[in-house]
Amino acid sequence: MMYQDSIDQASEKAALALAFLQRHRLAAHPVNFTxxxxxxxxxxxxxxxxxxxxxxxxxxxxDFVMAELYSNFIISTSKENEQLVNQVNQIVSKLAGSSELASEAITEYIGVLDHSLLALKTDDPHQARDTLHRLLDATYDVRTSQQKLRDQLKQSNEQSQQLRNELEDLKKSRQVDALTGLYNRLAMQEQVDQxxxxxxxxxIAAIAVDLDHFRQFNQDYGFNIGDVILSKVAKKIxxxxxxxxxxxxxxxxxxLILLPDVDLRTASEIAEQVRRGVEKLRFVSSRSKKALPKVTISLGVTLYQAQENWHQFLARTTSVMNVAKKRGRNQVATEAMV
Incomplete structure (x- = not known):
């Protein structure tokens, strides 16, 4: 984002930005500050x-929420978009050029054809032969221009398909969490809206899932091992x-697991299956070859209510999940229990 703030304006905004971060207990590193x-x-x-x-x-x-906001609303994808637009413009320009040449050739051919049809009415065999030669040459020119246009259309179709694939990949990259391969909140909002x-x-049923004591796990074993655990748990979910x-x-x-056309009881059963599946996972440190502590999860299950927006829906689901944590963790809580 480009600004034209004066030094005083920038200083005032910077102070307010820092106050915002402090209010939410966020570190003032570049992503959060931006x-x-x-x-x-x-x-x-x-x-x-x-x-x-x-x-x-x-x-x-x-930090995760702030990084997501930074990725979705601040990081400019203009370079990628500009490249795609340039590629589209090149395709269109080539097609326009080929179409223009083909159109000119056809127009010229029609003129030659009209003139030749009149000239063929002559009784002079030499003039008739010359007319036929000109007509034949013009026909070859049209054939050549049409062949070029056909080749260009084929090439443009191939390039267009490649562009569609690139656009689809770009869309997926904006909707998928890089570490776990699961969808992110942007994809979730779009899907719920749909x-x-x-x-x-x-x-719509929602199952909120949170790893128990995971911050302590990261402190004890490091974020690299923590990322591996997150990835494995995500795969199980x-x-x-x-x-x-x-x-x-x-x-x-x-x-978070969103389940359309599922009632609370079925969603609770699925949540319990997920809890048991994660509980059975076993992890071993690749460096020390020692077994790592068992990983467990707490889950909360709710149903979407028409009068709330999806942010309120998620907040309510999280509050139900917190009930499971307060009751001892490694268990499933449903809104019927709250």
């Missing part, structure tokens, strides 16, 4: 709207969802 500064500046409407929604739903801000657009009364729902990485060690 998000805070953009929010205070108010020039990034989409970023401000996303933050206001999270504030209204009392969603806690952490489900509710199809049917505003559609039943995804295995229970398959194509029937949407597995999401919602925070640092938090996951």
């Amino acid at each position: 998000v805070g500064y953009d929010y205070i500046s108010g020039v990034n409407a989409e970023l401000c709207h996303a933050i206001e929604q999270k504030l209204a739903a009392h969603i806690p801000f952490d 489900w509710l657009t199809e049917d505003p009364k559609r039943r 995804s295995a229970y969802v398959q194509e029937s729902g949407l597995p999401v990485r919602a925070g640092g060690e938090e996951f």
Whole structure:
């Protein structure tokens, strides 16, 4: 984001940005500070709207949330978009050039044809022969131009398909968490919006998942091993969802499973299966070859309510999951229990 702030304006915004970070107990590293500064500046409407929604739903801000905001609303994808646009422009330009040449050749051919048809009415055999030669040459020219146009169309179709693939890859990269391979919050919001657009009364169950004592685990064994654990747990969660729902990485060690057309009882049964599956996982340090502590998860299950927005829905699901933590962790809590 480009600014034209004076030194005084920049200093004032920087102080407010730091206050925002302190209020949410966030470190003032570049990513967090940039998000805070953009929010205070108010020039990034989409970023401000996303933050206001999270504030209204009392969603806690952490480094993961801030990195997600930075990725979705601040990091410019203009270079990638510019490359794609340039490629499209090249395809269109080549097609336009080939089409123009083909059009000129056809126009010229029609003129030669009209002239030749009149000339062929002569009784002079030499003139008729010359006319036929000119007509034949013009026909070859048209054939050549049409062949070039056909080749260009074929090439353009191939390039267009490649562009479509690149656009699809770009879309997927913006919707997938790099570490776990699960969907991110952007994909989750788009999917929920799509489900509710199809049917505003559609039943959607949510399972909030949080790794127990994971911050202590990271402190004891390091973030690299922690990332491996997160990745393995995410894979296990995804295995229970398959194509029937949407597995999401919602925070640092938090996951979310969205299940359309599923009632609370069925969602609770799925949550229990996920809990048991993760509990059975065993991890060994590749360096020391020693077994690592057993990893467990706490889960909360809720159903979407039509009168709430999806931020409120997620906040409520998290609060139900916190009930499972307060009751001893490694268990499933449902909103019926709260």
